[in-house]
Amino acid sequence: MAELLLKGWIEQGGRRLSGDEVLTVLTEKPRDVSLFGGEFYLRYGEWQARDRFGIMSGPCPAGTVTRDGEVVGRVGPDYPAGDLEEAIVTAVGLRAVDGAAVALSGGVDSALVAALARLPAVVVGLEGSHDRRRALALAEKLGIPCDAVSVTEREVEGALQEVVALLGNPNPVDASIAATEVFVARWAEEQGIHRVLTGQGADELFGGYARYLETDDLADALERDVADLPRQVARDGAVAAHYGTAFSPPYLDLRVVAAARAIPPGEKVGDGVRKAPLRKVAERHIPPEFARAEKKAMQYGSGIWKTIQRLACHNGYKKSVQGYLTDMGRDMHGF
Template identity: 60%
Template sequence: MPTMNLKGWMEHDGVRLSPVDVERMLGEGPEAIARCGGEFALVWDDCIARDTFGIMPGPVPPGTVYCSGREVARIAPEPEVCTLEEAIVAAVGLRSDEGVVAFSGGVDSGLVAHLAHLPCVTVGIGGSHDAGWAAKAARTMGLDLTTVSPTEDEVAEALARVVRVIPDPTNPVEASIATTLYFVAAWAEDHGHTRILAGQGADELFGGYARYLTSPDLATELERDFADLGRQGTRDQAVAALHGAYFSMPYLDIRVVRAARAIPAAERVRGGVRKYPLRVVAERHIPPEIARAEKKAMQYGSGIWRAMQRLARNNGYKKSVQGYLTEISRAQHDY
């Protein structure tokens, strides 16, 4: 049997594979795992494979199998065709044997949290929108929720670590998102979890951004934003790795992606309602006020962005968070 190192998890036709199952498949040759889904970086002998969308970080392109430095196969799972609702239920179910849910109280994380039956964590500085709304949503849904409320000093400490690992450390939006996720991952580590279920991908698949309401070419914009998810994933996983964890993405399951992309762009943003198909599914599982809720982006709703602005001002950057981030990045580099 080959010597094997599997990060993440694998499945075939909706059935989770044990390490023994994977070893058995590898004995048949690298092509045997071409139909496997999941979130994985698999190393054996002189070969490396990554899942279809590259959720799990690794040294080869997403959805490829490399042996002796050359591509020998493509990872292309073909699960049974199903409805969007069936796809989401299956995707969350495959990921719910362990972990926590990054919960904000919106439709994306709300549906995942309801289906996963796992502990939930939200980040919200005292008095922030997300702290209040997530607590209310969790009570309504009967969820086990912990709210992490970092101090300004803790935000500064997190920033110092985050800018060392994310691809674009001086970009205020990137740094603020990464810092918010940092506290989720830290909580997961403190409580013995390595997997964090998150709602990433839902906005790009279903049309969640406000700019989609006035887009002159919604289909093209959705495709472009979906293509950018790999870059975002690199950022998020780098932050999670600081705490020995990884973000798991049910909405980027091959079943969900396939079902979502089969829906015309005009049906994803419909009648002024963003993420229309997802909300329709969600209303069959969670309270309507949560399924229909409009939410702020995590960096704003959590209060992390305001904390970063205060830190910038206190450090002499009255109008430039970017200048403050540049200073931190240089200091970290020099260190």
């Protein structure tokens, strides 16, 4: 009998499967791997498979089942659109295991995850930053422990160097997000935490970006951004894996994705409100001031983006963060 290699975790019907249960499926009906949910890479003899979004790294394409290197199936399951709140509660519950934590910024996305997971949390930011204040205030209201990782300009510069080494020549947005994640992943490594729940995917699925308020074709903008999620997952996964941990996004659970994509775009964004369906769910689980408040992305709310701009300026790149990053890569890689 072939040996099973399994990274991550697998579920079916809202229940995590044990290694023995996974092995039984692979032995009796290996093509049923296409029905697996979760965040995983597996290898069993000539068979390999990865979860739909590729959250767990591995040598076969994301979302595929392969046999002897040939794609023979797609990993699902394809859930029908169900109740959004039920989907989110299930998704968080599957991921909120002992030894995990939540990356908390104080915005509605991570706040809802933290409230449902009831796990220790961490917030990253410069002293006095918006995210640090909001996350600590929310954690106190929820009664959950929250570590605050304070960062300095020198530490941000070091994190940027790590990001450029990991990602090659990232654009400024990716670099600033990944640099923020470095501090989360480093904290997780220090705490012995191997899984960090995040709010990734909520902006794309529910219409969270400010530019959605001004777009002429909201449906098209949302589709483009959802299509970009696997690339973002790969970026985040590279940072997490470097520190021996994993980022686990409940909003990319396929139940949540199905429920979110069934909601008309006009119900997600309108009258100056973004992520309206998610906020309605959140109001039943977190204080209304956190469910309704608008918040900038973590690289802005943490103060890290402004720090990167200052670093670029101090190094002679007054108008081009991209130039600063590109030349940093050249210095590091010799090209």
